[in-house]
Amino acid sequence: MAKTARRDTGVRDRADDVDDELDAPRPRKLRAGAGGRWWVGVGRVLLWAFVIVVIFNGIWFPIRNGFSLPTSAAEPEATETVQFPETAAAAFALRFADAYLDTADPETRQAALATFVPEGQAGRLNLPADSLTGENLTVIAVDVHDEHNAVVVIRADVNGEAMSLEVPVYSDGSSLVLSGGPALLAAPARAELPAAPSFDQDPRVAEQLESVLTGFFEAYAEEAGHLDRYVELGATVTPLPANSVEFVELSDITVPSQSSTGDDDVRQVASTVVWALPSGDTGEGTGEVGQMVQNYLVTVVNSGNEWYVRDIQGAPHSFGG
Numbered sequence: 242m243a244k245t246a247r248r249d250t251g252v253r254d255r256a257d258d259v260d261d262e263l264d265a266p267r268p269r270k271l272r273a274g275a276g277g278r279w280w281v282g283v284g285r286v287l288l289w290a291f292v293i294v295v296i297f298n299g300i301w302f303p304i305r306n307g308f309s310l311p312t313s314a315a316e317p318e319a320t321e322t323v324q325f326p327e328t329a330a331a332a333f334a335l336r337f338a339d340a341y342l343d344t345a346d347p348e349t350r351q352a353a354l355a356t357f358v359p360e361g362q363a364g365r366l367n368l369p370a371d372s373l374t375g376e377n378l379t380v381i382a383v384d385v386h387d388e389h390n391a392v393v394v395i396r397a398d399v400n401g402e403a404m405s406l407e408v409p410v411y412s413d414g415s416s417l418v419l420s421g422g423p424a425l426l427a428a429p430a431r432a433e434l435p436a437a438p439s440f441d442q443d444p445r446v447a448e449q450l451e452s453v454l455t456g457f458f459e460a461y462a463e464e465a466g467h468l469d470r471y472v473e474l475g476a477t478v479t480p481l482p483a484n485s486v487e488f489v490e491l492s493d494i495t496v497p498s499q500s501s502t503g504d505d506d507v508r509q510v511a512s513t514v515v516w517a518l519p520s521g522d523t524g525e526g527t528g529e530v531g532q533m534v535q536n537y538l539v540t541v542v543n544s545g546n547e548w549y550v551r552d553i554q555g556a557p558h559s560f561g562g
Contacts, residue, residue, distance in 0.1 A: 323388040326412055331380040333357070333417045334393035334408040341423060342375025342399060342406070344368050358419045366422060375399055375406075381429065389413070390420060396428060403428035437558035441498040443508075450494060450510060450541060453548050457539075458514050459488040461553075473542050473549040486516035489532060506543040511536070511556050 340353040347370050355363040375397045382394040395406045405428055411420035457471035465480040472478050493513040499505065513536055517529040536559035540552040 325385045325391050327383045330410045338395045338406050342373050344373045443496045443498040447496040455491045462486050462488050473551045476551045489515040489517050510539045512539050
């Protein structure tokens with residue numbers, strides 16, 4: 242009896258436990274997107290949209306820009322720069338100055354000036370007869386203001402005095418005319434010559450070149466057939482006209498210790514030559530009428546065992562310093 246009672250009691254206890262479990266609330270099923278997961282989905286959609294836009298723009302923009310580039314035919318043509326005709330204006334002004342400074346015959350002068358100035362303006366340039374003379378006219382500068390206007394500066398001896406005449410010239414591209422009256426000014430001032438540059442000399446090379454340059458200058462003036470003996474192969478030196486001068490001596494040569502180019506086989510040698518001036522007579526009593534001293538800058542080249550002349554020109558700074 243006791244065992245049966247305990248068994249019944251255990252059965253009731255398990256039944257009560259089952260009832261308790263049945264009465265407990267059931268767990269809820271999580272919905273899609275619950276707990277913030279739906280924000281992750283939205284973020285992925287936005288990221289892919291951004292990537293697609295970047296890729297699209299990276300492909301489309303270069304193609305679109307390529308379509309929009311102007312063709313070579315659409316490019317504007319380069320405009321040609323117009324330059325003032327300096328050479329023509331210099332010759333034009335020189336001819337004008339020659340007529341302007343010749344007042345010997347006013348009527349002839351007036352007709353000549355009319356070809357240089359605008360119509361009806363020649364009368365403004367009238368001067369009394371024999372009031373001006375001009376000699377030794379030379380163009381020394383063309384001061385260009387723009388493609389149409391310039392002032393030509395002419396040096397002249399006006400009434401025996403050195404002056405300059407400035408002539409304003411206008412160009413329309415094909416023709417020239419004076420744009421105003423000329424102006425007499427003082428002659429250009431004489432420049433102050435600076436001291437000649439100093440340098441170390443090479444007496445050893447000077448000794449080698451003395452006989453070479455003596456023979457060269459003698460052939461240069463009197464024996465053109467022997468000139469090639471002293472001239473570098475491939476170089477050209479034109480001799481002086483026959484019987485123009487006679488060689489007397491090479492009075493001085495100055496050889497720098499170093500070449501200005503860094504090549505010591507090429508030197509520029511300052512040479513002083515004394516020439517005799519022949520009288521020009523063909524009968525008895527022919528001879529020289531005097532002597533003159535000339536200064537040259539001779540470029541010489543060392544071939545390895547002998548010096549040759551490459552070029553000859555006038556020497557700057559020959560007045561010393």
